[in-house]
Amino acid sequence: MAILLGSIADDYTGASDLANTLTKNGLRTVQTVGIPDPSLSLPDVDAVVVSLKIRSVAAADAVAAATKAELWLRGRGAAHVLYKICSTFDSTDAGNIGPVTEALSDAVGGGLVVVTPAFPETGRTVYLGHLFVGGQPLNESPLKDHPLNPMHDANLVRVMARQSRGAVGLVDLASIGAGADAVRARLEALRAAGVTTAIADAVFERDLETLGEIALETPVSTGASGLGLGLARALVRSGRVSSAVTTTADAIRPVGGLAAVVAGSCSRATLRQLEVAEQSMPVLRLDPEKLLAGPDEIATAISWAGDRISAGPVVVAASAAPETVSRLQAQYGRDASGHAIETATSIIAAELVARGVRRLVVAGGETSGAAVDRLAIPAFLIGPEIAPGVPVLRTVGNAQGDMLLALKSGNFGGEDFFTAALAMMH
Ligand SMILES: Nc1ncnc2c1ncn2[C@@H]1O[C@H](COP(=O)(O)OP(=O)(O)OP(=O)(O)O)[C@@H](O)[C@H]1O
Numbered sequence: 001m002a003i004l005l006g007s008i009a010d011d012y013t014g015a016s017d018l019a020n021t022l023t024k025n026g027l028r029t030v031q032t033v034g035i036p037d038p039s040l041s042l043p044d045v046d047a048v049v050v051s052l053k054i055r056s057v058a059a060a061d062a063v064a065a066a067t068k069a070e071l072w073l074r075g076r077g078a079a080h081v082l083y084k085i086c087s088t089f090d091s092t093d094a095g096n097i098g099p100v101t102e103a104l105s106d107a108v109g110g111g112l113v114v115v116t117p118a119f120p121e122t123g124r125t126v127y128l129g130h131l132f133v134g135g136q137p138l139n140e141s142p143l144k145d146h147p148l149n150p151m152h153d154a155n156l157v158r159v160m161a162r163q164s165r166g167a168v169g170l171v172d173l174a175s176i177g178a179g180a181d182a183v184r185a186r187l188e189a190l191r192a193a194g195v196t197t198a199i200a201d202a203v204f205e206r207d208l209e210t211l212g213e214i215a216l217e218t219p220v221s222t223g224a225s226g227l228g229l230g231l232a233r234a235l236v237r238s239g240r241v242s243s244a245v246t247t248t249a250d251a252i253r254p255v256g257g258l259a260a261v262v263a264g265s266c267s268r269a270t271l272r273q274l275e276v277a278e279q280s281m282p283v284l285r286l287d288p289e290k291l292l293a294g295p296d297e298i299a300t301a302i303s304w305a306g307d308r309i310s311a312g313p314v315v316v317a318a319s320a321a322p323e324t325v326s327r328l329q330a331q332y333g334r335d336a337s338g339h340a341i342e343t344a345t346s347i348i349a350a351e352l353v354a355r356g357v358r359r360l361v362v363a364g365g366e367t368s369g370a371a372v373d374r375l376a377i378p379a380f381l382i383g384p385e386i387a388p389g390v391p392v393l394r395t396v397g398n399a400q401g402d403m404l405l406a407l408k409s410g411n412f413g414g415e416d417f418f419t420a421a422l423a424m425m426h
């Protein structure tokens with residue numbers, strides 16, 4: 001059956017966040033890891049989210065991977081493709097949100113693309129083009145200290161213009177509040193002025209419902225889960241979703257096995273979640289200097305986990321506070337240290353799975369991408385929500401047998417996220 005909505009996510013946690021939102025809002029959804037092999041049998045769904053790991057790679061590589069995924073989604077019938085980016089607009093002046101958005105649009109003949117990272121459920125709102133994270137403008141939020149893409153400007157029209165070839169304009173909240181026709185008129189005015197990317201304000205879900213309806217009239221949009229919600233609700237309203245919402249029961253059938261958490265996110269939320277986990281689970285804090293020096297720290301971690309894991313879940317974390325991260329980056333380089341640590345945490349995750357872990361929580365988008373790639377998991381079914389933006393995932397077609405995973409975006413989840421997640425994964 002043809003799919004109604006295609007999406008390309010720039011990282012794996014973002015993909016599961018979006019897949020969760022689409023499922024909650026009435027679309028049967030599967031999350032694939034890259035473009036699936038034709039031999040993989042996928043369930044009959046309304047939406048496919050292709051997870052890529054292109055948030056922090058060279059723009060040309062991101063464009064190449066995303067356009068291939070778009071072609072695959074169009075081939076499965078997707079009339080609209082959402083490029084799922086982070087709700088905190090994680091990117092640099094080199095990309096990749098601008099270059100990928102423009103390439104996806106060019107592939108279908110160009111045209112104005114609506115872009116908004118708003119996701120009110122997690123406190124991300126956009127007003128007059130400025131992104132707020134909770135009560136703070138983006139550049140004053142913890143994202144100013146992000147290890148890979150520190151965000152120093154909250155004005156998304158400016159941020160997007162620096163990474164786009166075409167002109168960038170704004171659809172302001174007043175137009176959106178005035179309804180779909182006012183937004184259409186605003187977009188027409190922007191088109192006439194030669195604008196190719198429109199940053200859209202959105203503060204409430206009703207704003208995203210309006211934007212979802214408008215975006216569906218175009219072939220491509222770019223946004224976070226909030227725009228996903230708008231698109232899903234617009235599709236349901238249009239009567240094109242014939243199926244009843246799938247039950248998630250299938251996705252959470254127990255898998256047994258051992259349980260572990262691997263963390264590489266250095267976000268403030270993850271650091272607090274690790275502190276709280278220390279009160280109820282064994283937590284190993286990896287030494288990042290030693291991780292970069294060679295394989296010994298990995299071996300130490302595996303042996304530490306091996307001694308404890310049969311008694312209950314364990315946590316292995318590379319995560320560190322911003323000062324420590326900055327020191328390491330100054331010495332080894334931002335990308336080199338980030339990638340070396342991702343490789344190390346992914347090896348640890350794979351070794352734990354080789355030793356019987358079947359329930360795995362991974363914290364951090366890049367960290368999750370590296371771990372899921374090393375485990376070579378082809379796709380996920382979407383289970384119940386643990387916290388806004390984080391569902392339980394069940395592997396599809398996994399060589400190691402069925403596993404349950406939770407891929408937590410750095411900034412998501414309450415203080416007790418790790419215990420809450422494991423309590424839902426049996
Ligand atoms: N102690 C450390 N020092 C320096 N870098 C680290 C350290 N621990 C982890 N890292 C790196 O920091 C980066 C964290 O990015 P990741 O995407 O995993 O988390 P996040 O940005 O918090 O999550 P998200 O992208 O979901 O918001 C990774 O590249 C990881 O390898």
Ligand SMILES: O=C(O)[C@@H](O)C(=O)CO
Pocket residue numbers: 011013014015017018085086087088119224225365389409410
């Ligand atoms: O949109 C978000 O904030 C998340 O899904 C994400 O992409 C963080 O990596």
